[in-house]
Amino acid sequence: MSRSAEEIGRTERGPRPLPPLGEQRAATGLSSVDKVLDNGLRVIAVHQPTVPMIELRLRVPFAGDDPMHAARAEVLAATILTGTDKRDRIAFDTDLALVGGELSAVVDPELLSIGGNALASGFDTLLDVLADALTGATYPDDEVEGERGRLIERITVARSQPSVIARQALQKHRYGDHPFTREMPEASDVAVVEAADVRALHTACVLPRGSVLVLVGDVEPARAIAAVAAALGGWKSDKSASVLPPLPEITPKDLLLVDRPGSVQSQFRLSAQAISRTDPRYPALQLANLAFGGFFSSRLVENIREDKGYTYSARSSLEFTPDGATLLVDTDTASAVTAGALLEIRYELGRMAMVPPTESEVDTVRQYAIGSLLTSTSSQGGLASQIAALAILGLGVDWLTQHPDRLKAVTVEQVAEAALEFFAPTRFTGVIVGDAAKLTALRALGGVTLQ
């Protein structure tokens, strides 16, 4: 058999109509408890017994303005689960493994996050291990020393990744020296962190008041809360966890071209000021962002990927910062088409403001926003992470369950207003990382400064 492509692409019956959508069944309600314990820790427990597992997310506000804070915090996160009076590193791993569990800690300029999961039958062990680390971490000298060395190598490797180089350049370009920019410490700072520094940081900053613990899974919420109160009762302090100071508003300015000789691709990272989830304009902005570049069927992807073939991936997204949010536009393109891509990105930003999403575009993004929320919260892990992100803003499970109605209420006019207000090209700044010698065509477009 050998058919031509034309023969393959048609049948005798011809094109068929798209079937209509069926009747949508609503999600069943979530049973949850949201409670602040005596020690100031807020605990949110949600019953979702889809599999016999428990997902856990602890978020501790963890800001610091000491220039060494990022390095100390990074070492703390790497060693908080390596030693207490009861457990060494192997005992931590063994106790968790035997209940199918895992816990890990990461830190950023805003939060210390400890997350993990276990078989539901191991819930008490999971809590016991967490409590042990929070109240009894000893930061053994040899563990601190070993992790310091490995962190320095990991930082070296991370800093060779184009995406990391671009992120660092963007942070510096838009926020200068604000602590929010210290997402990855300097290797030289990590090298001089002592175990005593880390112990002091734990005492001063790993605090329950102002922190939030989210549990989602196969456990009754009331029992979950009681178990947490019992396990973490010894975690106490009169002080509150430390919150990052507000960020300056993003100042629109030229894009910064960061030279990376030998690159075969350029990283675009554009950014503008936006608004937080609690702002009444937020649902309209969320829909406008989807239409611009927030999902595959967006203007940006259809232009620079599906029409021009400039990129594998292009997207715009909202990044939630401690006191607000920003819009981010990112893509990576071959050096030869970098200038062309910039032209198209600016064109689409301008078009977004001047030719706002049509009713049909708004319908599409509205359905997508509602449907993808349903999908992303249908797993325990997805739901736990979503709730933890909201909880840090002071929001709860209700916000999540009410959000589909908020999206349904947005009008086409409101989306147009958000598009004009937030996507105007004059509001943006950002960076392009690439081989400057191959990007001379950018000069013809203007608005780009070489570092």
Added chain:
Amino acid sequence: MTVSELHRYTLSNGLRVVLAPDSTSPVVGVSVHYDVGFRSEPEGRTGFAHLFEHLMFQGSESLEKLAHFRHIQSSGGTFNGSTHPDYTDYFEVLPSAALERALFLEADRMRAPKLTEENLRNQIDVVKEEIRLNVLNRPYGGFPWILLPPVLFQTFPNAHNGYGGFEDLEQATVADCAAFFDTYYAPSNAVLTVAGDFTVAAAQELIEKHFGDVPSRPRPERPSFAEPPPAGEIRSDHEDRLAPLPAVALGYRIPDPIDELDAYINYLVLAGVLADGDGSRLQQRLVYGDQLVTDVGAGCGLFGPFEARDPDTFTITAMYSPEVDVDTILAAIDEEIDKLASTPPDAEELAKVTARWAATLHKEHDRLVSRTLALGAFELLYGDPALVYSLPERISAITPDAVSAAAKSLRADSRAVLTISPAPGAAE
């Protein structure tokens, strides 16, 4: 474990169907697995299976270019596809009201995809950008999945780059696409899986309505990709001008994942004993004890276990400081493997691996997309989607002696050693 009741049947055109109803959440997953991956692409056309995957999204008889994406997303759904050594999958997860749409979209491109010169050229550009992003412009790009097979394997199907070379991609023609579709994208060479919120009778009716008249074509004969294991230790070095630190990947041949499943699972447990968690053997020895490496990992399959037929690969990978000699690392790994070969692991070591695997599988099944894809892949490769649910039991049945025997077979005189060397003048 929550086990969906499985329904399996075959349409008259040969399409195999797996239905896994579960009404926990009002969402459905739909996937189609085609029994062709990059091991089947012809010489001179490296990367073709993956390039073709891109083209399957570019329109079909009833759907203009971009319509596929828009219809899924405007129904509230998400989608993707991926190309593996032995199969290519396509999938959607949507609110359950959109089930018929997803079936319609998959059926339309199985029946009559639009393969055009314009879309082919556009997607060659997009795939080249994907390769620049994930391989050429990135330190350790393609490590180890692209770089290790040519060291471990001799024959083109097993050894070549599944992402493809730019020259091969650029030479792909619409006629190649037509021939590839007619050969491999027959309904009899595919599995349709539907999981989530639906009733079996309604789904069966919709499946017959949309897929029933996709004309049947013969199922292509699958050649054997068998080849002997290496007769010695084969070493190869890859210079990476972007990588700041050296890295090493070891590749070993392991039993046939399909015909010798339990023997294969022995290696999965072995990988856990060796490298899963801070208390595992290689973590303790290489990372925390001798402090030779920054990270170490071990596992079956280049993309994970249970996603390829024979021959499959057991890998150990590590990243290390330039001051450390790679032979010191290899000697330490061999010593740890020898210890396991002569003294079986204790019961607690295996209990840790078993419990973590049970938890991993639960988590995977809790995500509808993973569950749908696993059911489809197990139907395609094993003819038994229910294996997805019995894996924890099979893993927990593995004995210490079997793990010890598996360790004994990881021989230094029959393996591939790939090293990544930061090239002089590397980026900082």
